Amino acid sequence: MEVGEEEGSSPWRYTRRGLGFKxxxxxxxxxxxxxxxxELIDYYQVSGCYILRPWSYAIWETIKSFLDTEIKAMGVDNAYFPLFVPEKSLSxxxxxVAGFAPEVAWVTKAGSSDLEVPVAIxxxxxxxxxxxxxxxxxxHRDLPLKLNQWCNVVRWEFKDPTPFIRSREFLWQEGxxxxxxxxxxxxxxxEVLELYxxxxxxxxxxxxIKGVKSEREKFAxxxxxxxxxxxxxQGSGRGIQAATVHSLGQKFSEIFKIVFEDENGVSKRVWQNSWGLSTRAIGAMVMVHGDDKGLLLPPRVAPIQVIIIPIPITSARTAAAATSSRSSEAPAAAAAAASSTSSRTTAASAAVADPLQECKAVARLLQEGGIRSATDLRxxxxxxxxxxHWEMKGVPLRIEIGLHDIEKMQVTVARRDLEIGAEGHKSVVPKHQLLESIRELLNVVQRSMLEKARQQRDAAIAVALxxxxxxxxxxxKKMVLAPWCDEVAAEKEVQKKLKGCKTLCMPFELQNSLHSSLASLVLTSLASDTKCFVTGKPAKSWGLWGRSF
Amino acid sequence: MEVGEEEGSSPWRYTRRGLGFKxxxxxxxxxxxxxxxxELIDYYQVSGCYILRPWSYAIWETIKSFLDTEIKAMGVDNAYFPLFVPEKSLSxxxxxVAGFAPEVAWVTKAGSSDLEVPVAIxxxxxxxxxxxxxxxxxxHRDLPLKLNQWCNVVRWEFKDPTPFIRSREFLWQEGxxxxxxxxxxxxxxxEVLELYxxxxxxxxxxxxIKGVKSEREKFAxxxxxxxxxxxxxQGSGRGIQAATVHSLGQKFSEIFKIVFEDENGVSKRVWQNSWGLSTRAIGAMVMVHGDDKGLLLPPRVAPIQVIIIPIPITSARTAAAATSSRSSEAPAAAAAAASSTSSRTTAASAAVADPLQECKAVARLLQEGGIRSATDLRxxxxxxxxxxHWEMKGVPLRIEIGLHDIEKMQVTVARRDLEIGAEGHKSVVPKHQLLESIRELLNVVQRSMLEKARQQRDAAIAVALxxxxxxxxxxxKKMVLAPWCDEVAAEKEVQKKLKGCKTLCMPFELQNSLHSSLASLVLTSLASDTKCFVTGKPAKSWGLWGRSF
Incomplete structure (x- = not known):
């Protein structure tokens, strides 16, 4: 945080911290x-590697804690296996190996000696x-064997490194x-798909949307x-593979000779799965919810759910002006806001009440109620x-406390997820209902963010025959549901004609995942004579197509 | 666990799972x-790398959870920085760099391309x-900056790889x-030293023992x-560096130009520390507490604190024989044990009571009371x-439940930390006091393990002038407290004469760390005319010397 550069009270300077792009x-x-x-990440000297700053690592810890508990409840044990793979195992x-070899990083040297046999990361x-x-x-008594590890992995991507989404090292769990x-x-x-x-x-x-990958897009x-x-x-029109679960069948158990003796003494190969969810999830969340003011964090993962800011007597007017001053049309809006807020700073306010102390008391109350809250008393x-600053960091709720609020035994609450002036953006909460109200408001924001994202997503799905x-x-920039023949050649052709366009998945249960009107349209229209939109051959399934990160 | 090979009821076969060495x-x-x-680790194809199996990873999770909470309470934030270091930063x-260069692993290749600039792990x-x-x-408002990360690091050691103690990759936290x-x-x-x-x-x-490292042994x-x-x-007579905290002073802030403007606008360099505790802690614990029956885990970190084993009617006699049959003098002892235990399997035992059901009920009771317990009903x-099996895995308490116990509304409890026949090794606990008694017993075992280790350790410290x-x-094979001149040359000479012998540390506060009689001896004898035991020059401090892992 380059705090030093931002000092001074002129509201016009705040824009220097604003985003440079829409x-x-x-x-x-x-x-x-x-x-x-x-402040989720910082860029690093090794290209494609990023620093996860405390603000993003805390989100990862919340995801981890939720997932770890659920994974353990499934009877899976955590373990830790080495970072290095000998070439002969990898291949x-x-x-x-064909799928991974192009992006494997190799250690060939230790100290000043060349390794006899290089090892892969x-x-x-x-x-x-x-x-x-x-x-x-x-x-058979050794089965099922279910292990999970939380670790870093390295895929030396050569194109388009993107924080969280495509980085050369990332954190994940792999079951x-x-x-x-x-x-x-x-x-x-x-079971795992539902957990994810x-x-x-x-x-x-x-x-x-849950589904199955095409032959061309499945895990190597x-x-x-x-x-x-x-x-x-918004702004992108691209899909993101959010998390995957691989049915390995008996392919690895055949090669690695993972066999067991069943109840009748017959030797059999095991059936295997592997599954992972990574820090990519944070990137998807930023892309879906972020806006031109900055991040927008859902309450359940926000490291700070409520930021509490005092409005001191001397700065009440300036503060009000600043609130709305970040857009270029600010002067008029700021004046309006200042005049409306100044009514909150009444004459009676030259009293003993102290907004700073009140902020601390409110923070304590919320913290004791299990709400992650902090004050900004600088x-x-x-x-x-x-x-x-806190809008940029995406804190879902802001509490403002001025003299007027203290007098009225209330606090003023602003929702990060709504625009200034939108219904519900600001509300006043009586202090005696504070904990219940904030708790409820956090739930409302959480639900509302999902609902809004779902509506936008659904509206971005088209059907093409x-x-x-x-x-x-x-x-x-839509996702497209289109019937196809399920053949690798067809998908290749689409990718050739529309660069970057591919199947995202063949969705399961359209009626649950998608809004119902679309689902019924789609389901009724895949009749036995439906043709593949690419090849004209008989269609085998509905593909969900689009460009993707 | 190679269960398949161990089947059959002959007690003599159990020794096949026993340790092959004393x-x-x-x-x-x-x-x-x-x-x-x-089952803490398994060996791996890349030499010097080990697999942390669930049994050790669970111990690490307990350490981590304790330490992470305390570290956060100190106001330290978790973050995650990349695995890779560019050569120009490292050096x-x-x-x-002189200290670490000989054991740094280098990535020089990705896919089939050579990297333009190799990166260190x-x-x-x-x-x-x-x-x-x-x-x-x-x-100055950006200070203090306190970060911590939980991660893997790689030091490509070329000699004596040892699980947990010296491995090429290990897990730690670094503050x-x-x-x-x-x-x-x-x-x-x-503060950190006390936490560790x-x-x-x-x-x-x-x-x-807390202390400061000699010039020769400090962090590079x-x-x-x-x-x-x-x-x-026992068996070793060597010290283990358990965890370290480094005062970096302004050495790194000078080189990396980490400066701040103080309250008066004066530019100053920051003062830095770095500190780490690693999976090595698990190795130290195993070395100190393990015995010829296997691991011995302190209750606070044991993944299972209480294992509950039913004594079925049919196998009661065999079980009793087996209990004491693992030493080579087993036959006589087994017969004695069998006769004493058979009295527990009374005639009235052909009743409806079911040891398996009772085991489950007891496990439930303990689990609800927050005690990590499991049954072995195989x-x-x-x-x-x-x-x-569970002695090998080091579970601190074992509950045995036979018909006799059910009739008497009790359970029989055996302590892993005491020898068979030792006072307190086995006791009988009435079921209505179960939770309190087990909780207390776990505390007793925890305290007793530390106390025993402390006594042994203190008895292994000699004083030499x-x-x-x-x-x-x-x-x-003792540690030796000896007065010395604090000069690098003196330590080199000791290492030359007694291979592997070096200073472990210059202890702080001898009177607190060591038993009092020794401390008073030592403290009174470092008079102003005390000479260095190596060079004969005036002694500057008491060194704690010994061989070390």
Whole structure:
């Protein structure tokens, strides 16, 4: 935080901390700017690597804590396997190594010596873990074996490094499980997918669509990959693969000889899954919710849910002006705001009441009630500067306390997710109802963020039955549901014609994931004579298509 | 766990799972065996890298959870910095790079391309973080800056890789802090040292001595290193550096230009510390407490504190035999145990009571009371096999439930930390007092383990005022307190004459760390005319010397 540069009380200077780009106009630059100015990340000397600052790491800790508890409840044990993979393990499964080899980082030297055999840094840990699975699994009583690890992995991407979304090192959890039967393995796929859905929808307020990846898009070495797909409507019109669960079938158990003796003494191969959710989730959340004022964090993951800011007597007028001064049309708005707020700073306010003390008391009350809240009592910043600062950081609720509020035994609450002037943006809460009201308001914001994102997402889904409709929809930055023949060649052709466009997934249960009118349209229209929009062959499934991060 | 090989009821086969080495006879082999058979680690294909299995990772999670809470309470924020360091950052501080360069792993290739500039894998993160510190710190209001990260680091050791103690990759937390004044930085050193002492003494029941490292043994690049030193008496006679806190002074702030403007507008350099505690702590705990039956885990970190084992009607006799059958003198002892235990399996026992159900009920009761407990109800293993198995894994308390216990509304409890036949090894607890009694017993075991380790440790400290006494004490595997001149050359000479012997630390406050009789002896004898035991020059301090891991 370059605080030193921002001092002084002129509201016009606050804009220097504002974003240099609009989300709608220049999405890429806006994103790079908002993750840095929102203090989630800082850029680093090694290209494609980013520093997770406390503000983003705290979000990751919240995701981690939720997920870790749920994963343990599924009977999965945490463990930790080494960072390094010998080349001979990495390359055992041919499709797997073909998929990962181009982006594997190799350690070839230690100190001043060349290593006899270079070792890879794990891009994922199938080939690290499965030799041990083969050792530990002997009989049916050793199954299921369910392990998870929280760790860093490295994929040396050469194009478009993007904080959280595509970085050379990232943090994730990877679950690796082995079962006696295909049925158990398949059931786990759905269980984990549902768990990941909760992380996205219930914690991050990011709506997702469950589905299965096409042959071309599945994980290298998997029999099939199921996925959650999010979509960034505003400014981008691209999908994001949110988290994936891979059915490995018996492909790895055949190669790594992971076999068990069943109840009848017959030797059998295990059925395996692997699944992961990474810090990418934070990037998806920023992209979906962020706006031209900065980040917008859902209450369940916001490190600070409520920021409490005093309005001192001397600065009340300046503060009010600052509140609305960040847009270029500020002067008029600021004057209006100042006049309306000045009525809150009544003559009677030259009393003993102290906004700073009141802020501390309110913070204590909220903290004792389990609400993550903080005060910003810095004397060298105006309230307006503070408003802008915490808006940039995406804190969902702001409490303002001036003399007028103290007199009336109330606080003024502003919602980050609503525009100034929108209904419900500001409200007044009596102090005796504070805890209940704030708690309820946090729930309202959480629900409302998901609902808004869902509506935007649904409105961005088009249906196309032929190439022309498809192309039009993709060009207008929509996701497109289109029937297709499920063949790799067809997907290749689409990618060739519309650069970057591919299947996001073949959605499960359209009627649950999507808004009902669209779902019924789609479901009724995949009749037996429906043709693939690319090849004209008989359609086998509905593909959800689009450009993607 | 190679369960398949161990089936069958003959007690003689249990020894196949026993340790192949005695702690007193062959410490190194014993350690390598106990960490594997106790299922803490598994060996891996890349030499010097180890797999942390769920049993050890759960211990790490407990340490982490305790430490993380305390670190946050100190006002330190968690963050995450990249794994990779550019060569030019790593080599900025000359002493630092000289200390680490010989064991740095280098990534030189990604996919099939050679990197333009190779990057190092962090051996520690001073040089990763401090360029950001320089960016983030501008004014006195940005101080103190206190960050911590939980991560993996890599030090490519070429000699004696040892699980937990010396591994090429390990997990740790590293705290990095910057202050406006030396006083604040110095105060933090003591605060962190005390926190680490709690982890060792209160969680791991491993007594430690606080002190300062000699010039020769301090962290590369530090002004001074303070340390906690543990000592492994049984079978080893070596010290272990348990955790360290480095006063970096202004050495890094000078080089990385980490400066701030103070209240008067004067530009000053910050004062820094860095501090870390790693998975090495688990190794120290194993070395100090483990015995010839396996691991012995202190209750506060044991993933399972109480294992509950039913004694079925049919196997009661066999079980009793098995209990004592693991030593080679087993037959006689087993017969005695069998006859005493058979009295517990009374004629009335052919009743409706079911030990399995009772075990489940007891486990539920304990779990609801917050005690980490589990049942071992497997039907294909005898109670004796199970006793040996959970003793190997170091579970501090075992509850046995047979028909006799059910009839008498009681359970039988065995302590892992006491020998069979020792007073208090087995006791009977009435069911209506179960929760309180087990809770108290866990506390007793925890305290008793620390106390026993402390007594052994204190008895292994000798005092020497001259070379001959020093040499004799070191050869008999003791730590030696000896007055010395504090000169690097003197320590080099000792290391040359007695291979591996060096200063562990210059202890603070001898009277608090050590038993009082020894402390008073030592303190009175460092008179102004005391000479260095190596050089004969005037002694400057008491050194604690010994061989070390």
């Amino acid at each position: 989300k709608h106009e220049d999405f890429g630059q806006w994103y790079a700017d908002v993750v840095a100015k929102g 055992k499964e041919k499709e797997h 794990r891009p994922t840990s199938e080939t690290v873990m499965y030799p041990s699975f083969a050792k530990w699994i002997r009989g 690796h499980t082995a079962f006696a039967t295909k049925e158990e393995a398949d059931a786990e796929v759905q 859905r909760k992380v996205y929808e219930e914690l991050l307020a990011v709506p997702v 070495g998997a029999v099939s990959t199921t996925t959650l797909e999010a979509f960034v409507v 004397e060298n910043y105006t309230p307006g500067w503070k408003y802008a 032929n190439w022309q409709d498809f192309e039009t929809a993709v060009q207008s | 702690k007193h006879e062959d410490f190194g082999q014993w350690y390598a065996d106990v960490v594997a058979k106790g 900025k501080e000359k002493e630092h 962090r051996p520690t993160s001073e040089t990763v973080m401090y360029p950001s510190f320089a960016k983030w710190i501008r004014g 990095h802090t910057a202050f406006a004044t030396k006083e604040e930085a110095d105060a933090e050193v003591q 002492r709690k982890v060792y003494e209160e969680l791991l029941a491993v007594p430690v 690049g530090a002004v001074s290193t303070t340390t906690l030193e543990a000592f492994v008496v 039907e294909n293993y005898t109670p004796g096999w199970k006793y040996a 001259n070379w001959q006494d020093f040499e004799t004490a070191v050869q008999s």
